[in-house]
Amino acid sequence: MSAQTTIFTTMTALAEQTGAINLGQGFPDEDGPAEIVDAAVAALRSGTQNQYAPLAGVPPLVAAIRAHQQRRYGLEVEDVQVTFGATEALSCALLGLLQAGDELVALEPVYDSYEPIARLAGATMRRVALHPPGWRLDVDELRAAITPRTRLLLLNSPHNPTGRVLDRAELEAVAALCVELDLIAVTDEVYEHLVLEGEHIPLATLPGMAQRTLTISSVGKTYSFTGWKIGWASGPAALVRAVRAVKQYLSFAGGTPLQHATAAALDAGDLMPDALAAALRAKHDRLVGGLSAAGFAVLPSQGTYFVCADAAALGHDDAQELALRLPHEAGVVAIPVSAFVADPRGETRSLLRFAFCKRDAVLDEAIARLARWAAS
Numbered sequence: 585m586s587a588q589t590t591i592f593t594t595m596t597a598l599a600e601q602t603g604a605i606n607l608g609q610g611f612p613d614e615d616g617p618a619e620i621v622d623a624a625v626a627a628l629r630s631g632t633q634n635q636y637a638p639l640a641g642v643p644p645l646v647a648a649i650r651a652h653q654q655r656r657y658g659l660e661v662e663d664v665q666v667t668f669g670a671t672e673a674l675s676c677a678l679l680g681l682l683q684a685g686d687e688l689v690a691l692e693p694v695y696d697s698y699e700p701i702a703r704l705a706g707a708t709m710r711r712v713a714l715h716p717p718g719w720r721l722d723v724d725e726l727r728a729a730i731t732p733r734t735r736l737l738l739l740n741s742p743h744n745p746t747g748r749v750l751d752r753a754e755l756e757a758v759a760a761l762c763v764e765l766d767l768i769a770v771t772d773e774v775y776e777h778l779v780l781e782g783e784h785i786p787l788a789t790l791p792g793m794a795q796r797t798l799t800i801s802s803v804g805k806t807y808s809f810t811g812w813k814i815g816w817a818s819g820p821a822a823l824v825r826a827v828r829a830v831k832q833y834l835s836f837a838g839g840t841p842l843q844h845a846t847a848a849a850l851d852a853g854d855l856m857p858d859a860l861a862a863a864l865r866a867k868h869d870r871l872v873g874g875l876s877a878a879g880f881a882v883l884p885s886q887g888t889y890f891v892c893a894d895a896a897a898l899g900h901d902d903a904q905e906l907a908l909r910l911p912h913e914a915g916v917v918a919i920p921v922s923a924f925v926a927d928p929r930g931e932t933r934s935l936l937r938f939a940f941c942k943r944d945a946v947l948d949e950a951i952a953r954l955a956r957w958a959a960s
């Protein structure tokens with residue numbers, strides 16, 4: 585078990601033990617749109633949508649994913665593979681595309697599943713740091729992380745845990761490196777619709793990238809159904825084939841009725857995700873206001889569910905140690921950003937990640953608790 589898994593498990597257990605408000609875990613405490621739930625119920629009751637889906641996914645969902653990529657980004661994808669959440673798409677991608685001894689590069693702080701999957705593939709993950717407080721990607725550092733063994737870049741934007749949305753200049757530099765060094769890109773875009781500031785640009789839309797980029801997303805964040813675990817990988821036929829070859833023996837297919845409901849969600853256009861992003865923007869502002877008033881130095885976040893805050897401003901240099909005390913002392917759970925980095929003593933050591941995808945009353949109560957704690 586990785587150190588990262590340990591801290592996430594510990595924080596969830598602490599939230600349960602202490603009754604603290606859990607702003608650690610990234611899931612909404614309200615359901616997504618009722619009409620999408622209705623579509624799921626209709627699929628469950630259809631009498632025809634409860635058996636094994638085809639390996640690639642049910643045809644209406646495959647078509648809806650293609651149409652979404654076309655409508656929103658102008659991307660004509662060659663192939664689509666539906667998966668058990670983005671997590672399975674990522675697992676299949678790394679297991680299918682990497683050989684033992686290969687290397688991949690990912691942005692640090694790094695989402696917790698990447699490195700364990702890379703290890704399962706026998707590959708080594710190198711990290712290139714996004715540095716606080718601006719979390720910009722330094723292309724020279726990226727180049728330095730690439731070795732002759734590097735086969736792929738695994739790029740997450742909008743980025744968990746920092747909330748950074750990479751801009752066009754950064755993406756162009758990444759694309760130029762991929763083309764120059766003949767690298768595959770795998771992009772984790774699960775927060776593609778949850779952009780509060782700026783614009784999400786899929787790497788696949790940049791010149792030379794459509795033919796070397798596998799794009800991954802899922803229903804969970806876009807529609808507030810994180811438990812549905814319907815994800816997908818799309819892109820060039822050869823890359824999707826590699827995903828499918830693994831998926832076939834990991835799980836083959838799953839969640840047929842939810843695949844149909846996800847198709848209905850995607851086919852309904854972007855009004856629902858846009859409304860969610862607007863609601864999240866207000867929640868972000870609410871939590872940022874509260875954290876700042878309590879004395880945290882809040883770092884900019886342009887998307888996702890998350891915002892990072894520096895506890896050093898309150899005299900706490902060790903966020904890991906603080907995160908273990910906060911549930912008891914303040915009644916709030918947050919995750920230390922050090923859980924996402926190789927060196928917990930480094931530049932993220934005093935940062936906490938807070939999730940703002942919660943009901944306003946929950947955020948207000950957490951803010952009030954943190955204000956009382958900070959003042960005491």
Ligand SMILES: Cc1ncc(COP(=O)(O)O)c(C=O)c1O
Nearest residue numbers: 669670671695744774802804815
């Ligand atoms: C960056 C990132 N990638 C992937 C996932 C997992 O997505 P899914 O729930 O669709 O498997 C998450 C969920 O928190 C995430 O934050």
